Amino acid sequence: MTNPGPYEFDVIVIGAGHAGIEAALAAARLGRRTALLTLNADTVGQMSCNPAIGGVAKGQIVREVDALGGAMGRLTDETAIQFRLLNRTKGPAMHGPRAQCDKKAYQIAAKWMVERQEGLTLRQEMTEAVVVEGGRVAGVRCRGGAVYRARAIVLTTGTFLQALMHTGETKTKGGRAGDASAEGLSASLRELGIELRRFKTGTPPRLNGRTIDFSRLQPQPGDESPVPFSFLTDRVTQDQLDCHITYTNQNVHDLIRANLHRAPMYSGQIQSAGPRYCPSIEDKVVKFADREQHQIFLEPEGRQTLEYYCNGISTSLPRDVQEAIIPLIPGLAHAEIMRFGYAVEYDYAPPTQLAPTLEVKAVPGLFLAGQINGTTGYEEAAAQGLIAGANAGLQVADAPPFVVDRSEGYIGVLIDDLVTRGVDEPYRMFTSRAEYRLLLRHDNADLRLTGRGRAIGLVDDVRWTRFESRRDRIERLRREVHQTLVRGESLERRLRRPETEWDELVALHPPLAELSTDADIVAQVMIESKYGGYITRQADEVDRFRKLENKVIPMNVDYHAVPQLREEAKEKLSKVRPRSLGQAGRISGISPADVATLLVHLKRNHAAS
Amino acid sequence: MTERDQHAAMTLDSTDTIVAIASAPGPGVRGIVRLSGPDACLLALQTFTPKVEMPRCARRFEGHLVIDGLRHPLPAALLLWPDSRSYTGQPMAEFHTVGSPPLLSQLVAHCLARGARPAGPGEFTLRAFLAGKLDLTRAEAVLAVINADRADQLDVALKQLAGGLSGPLTVLRDRLMDMLAHLEANLDFAEEPDVGEYERHALAAELGERAAELARLADRLRDRERAHDRPRVALCGPPNAGKSRLFNALLGRDQAIVSPLAGTTRDYLAEPCVCGGMTIELIDTAGAEEARDAIEGQAQAKRLEQARRAELVLECRSGDTTSAVPEHDRPTLLVWTKVDRDREAPEGAIATSALTGEGLDQLRKAIASALAVPPSEGPAIASTSARCRESLRRASESLEGAARAIREGLGDEIVALELRQTIDDLGQVVGAVVTEDLLDRIFGAFCIGK
Secondary structure, eight states, rough: OHHHHHHBOSSSEEESSHHHHHHHHHHHHTTTTTEEEEEEETTOOSSSSSSEOOOOOOOHHHHHHHHHTSSHHHHHHHHHHEEEEETTOOOOGGEEEEEEEHHHHHHHHHHHHHSSTTTTTEOOOOOOEEEETTTEEEEETTTTTTTTEEEEEEOOOTTTTTTEEEEEEEEESSSSSTOOOHHHHHHHHHTTTTOEEEEEEOOOOEEGGGGOOOOGSSSEEOOSSSOOOSSSSOOOOOOOOOEEEEEEOOHHHHHHTGGGGGGGHTSSOOSBBOOTTSHHHHHHHHHHTTTTTEEEEEEEEEEEEEEEETTTOOOSSSSHHHHHGGGGSSTTTTTTEEEEOOEEEEEEOGGGBBOTTTTBBTTTTEEEOOOGTTTTTTHHHHHHHHHHHHHHHHHHEEEEOOOOTTOHHHHHHHHHHHIIIIIISSSSOGGGGGGGTTTOOOOHHHHHHHHHHHTTSSSHHHHHHHHHHHHHHHHHHHHHHHHHHEEEEEHHHHHSSSOOHHHHHHHOOOOOHOOOOOHHHHHHHHHHHHHHHHHHHHHHHHHHHHHHTSSSSSTTOOOOGGGTTTTTHHHHHHHHOOHHHHHHHHSOOOHHHHHHHHHHHHHOOOTTT | OOHHHHHHHHOOOOOSSSSOOOSSSSSEEEEEEEETTTTHHHHHHHTEEEOOOOOTTTTTEEEOOTTTSSSEEEEEEEEOSSSSTTTSSOEEEEEEEEEEEHHHHHHHHHHTTOOEEEEOOOOOHHHHTTTSSSSSHHHHHHHHHTTTTHHHHHHHHHHHHGGGGHHHHHHHHHHHHHHHHHHHHHHOOTTTTTSSSOOOHHHHHHHHHHHHHHHHHHHEEEEEEEOOOOOEEEOSSTTTTSSSHHHHHHSSSOSSSSOOOOOOSSSSSEEEEEEEEEEEEEEEOOOOOOSSSSSHHHHHHHHHHHHHHOOOOEEETTTTSSSOOOOSOSOEEEEBBTTEEEEOTTTTTOOBBTTTTTHHHHHHHHHHHHOOOOOHHHHHHHHHHHHHHHHHHHHHHHHHHHHHHTTTTTTHHHHHHHHHHHHHHHHHHOOOOOOHHHEEEEEEEHHHOO
């Protein structure tokens, strides 16, 4: 075999945001020669929006990405300036770790990690076209004419496709303040038959902390004993910084109402849909007119900057309105704006065009991940990047695909929702989207996924050794608790009672003390018992769910050739091309009878399945 | 999980035991209830006492049914297929007994209470096909029937079975959705100041109220099923519109007092009547007119009640009557009654004559199709009734589970899990999907997003 040239790779990843770095690192971890091309090598792992990672449901995703060997958890632990476990007062399945990060430090750590990864080439390039030969991806062409060749491409363009920023009447091309827009790529994708649509998102103004009167504001400190994100982190030791809370008021709302005609979302300048759960302040004022105030979190952007992110007042109002609003807010009377808020419109590709591997069904070898698939959030992007990168890497080695299902992780819920149901607003994860959320906890992400990651080469020896030790210790403790009888009752049954504490069990059965030195290990056994019957119930549901997931539908089925199917069902099935009967049943508008019909048809024509 | 997903899982999962009425709908000489699945024989034997000790090699046994809510054992035959040599290719049992719809429903309910699951439309056939017992042509024919608009027709049938219940059930489900949205908002948007905590005692109190409401609705369904297992079709219209003549003509006998004087039928009459292969309850009501005395006033009230409770109203008109406005909102067929005298039937009306029999067959067909219960679907609908009841039972159970979770101090995520189950089960009766709807509610009610 000849040595590959400097422009020849196994996998090329376009874009070095949170999806791109996970994709590139995953492909490289699998041993593929990988290139990571970015518009600007200084913005690897940049947080365009607020400098926070995690939260309820999102925190669980970060833990899953980490359990599969991903970067996000480690980068967060290393660079966070505040940790909080959200929903601490609720049950363990609802706990969501969240951290504020030092934005610049995160970026530097991300770039550093990418640079050190064996087999991964980071390069600054503006990609303009995807090159397809013989019906399959062959590479990309960059500005200036350079052509990179690879059999698999992962596109993670974020908000950069045909990006247009709005601040009031002012429109600027670019995917993020100060950055460019990727102009040629959309046309190239359309030529390949990929449908593109527009979404909108926005950011708030940033302020100089020197000019904020913190004495008037309510501080919000981090947790005293922070919970780390990565299963590789034993404990977080850095000092934490406070966030602060303030509120809008009627004066602010009046001013916004008086200027609504100048807001691009209301003047008609922006037509595309934005996320309902991340509304602009003008949206909040209009849709919830009766609210007297809206909360604002002032979040420090780092240790070596005084820049503060005003979480809660995302806006695209003109700069003079932004300048007039800020001083009306308590604590911000003299605050200086460092960057104005803006809205950005960008192209995304409706994700029903994708297979569960995130490969474009119509273009073999082309994978899409992150905001280009109509999602929002660093965490959602990272999860998709990891899955797309891994599958790109597996595909070029002719290995079977890697799919996480809805019962194994939020990653599975995310991707299945995207490719099966599509999106009509930017998609964010909520725990309510997960059917089996008692099972999908942040504390057991490794038990759910690390083994699967190991099997395909995503998980290195260091992580695997750590995992095995933790898994085995949990198992030992679990066995002890189940098998030890005290007065005819197993310790496990006793633990199921709401009032039973761990110390009580140790008192009843002293040998437990030796097995329960690690609080994490004890927590696993406790959670399983406290949720008890409900976990069993969900596990039973998972068994039923799996039966249909395991009934695979061959990709070449011609739905129009099944006379018993209704027309609507033929259309929908042809569009989504479900991978399994289970997925077919989740397509909106597909009835159980359609699924039964399909099953009958498959039995006849594809005896093997 | 949306209830659609669960439904799909039920259809294709052949590892559990299903039960349904397998005989034609309405009263008949013989009623059949069929069971298929691993526990079919066991379940059947728990329900049946043989007359004599069962000979080992026989398949058919005479004996008695012993079922919940039945005071006296009922004579019946039990047919057993203990192995894969059955229609469905798995253990199967059939009870053959008298064809009384309420009794058959009770028998099905009895099996459901012991772990069987209501069979979906075409599910026995599907199992037969999956086991290789049925050739493809046959299976496809069956599927073609259960597919497509069949589902919609079943929905309609379901609504009729639930009678006036689907309205209140939808309202109840809607309230539970609001509660769930509040709980979920609290779970997913912990940081949002706009989302207030649901106070536990308020939550418990509200759950209690909803549970009581659900119990009342379930009772009403049961009452309704006992009293009337047949769809009700009421003859309405102004006095002297020929309702009673039509009533007699459809029944083929001389039952009502017929006189040329307006207002002869004072109260109302109800008789079973066969229409297009199905049995309906045909109701003749007093003419719509101003009450002249107390007795007429009473009759009026009863007539109106009958019309409002009917699944279908036949609005009768003739050349002798003025065009009265119906006082009900039930599905309606317009019938022109005396076409022998008056050829000019108004547009959209079915022209009939009690005298000559003209148009009666057409009317019978129209009734059957308006009720959307083609004869071939009878068994499916009978099992729909059982499914409906089973869904309500499960909904009650999970609603109680939600209340229990609060009593025991378990987390909101557990309460939400039970509530979701309740909503899914009610969705089986009134139809709806959960997830997106839930998010719409959350974003509509709370200002979420930083």
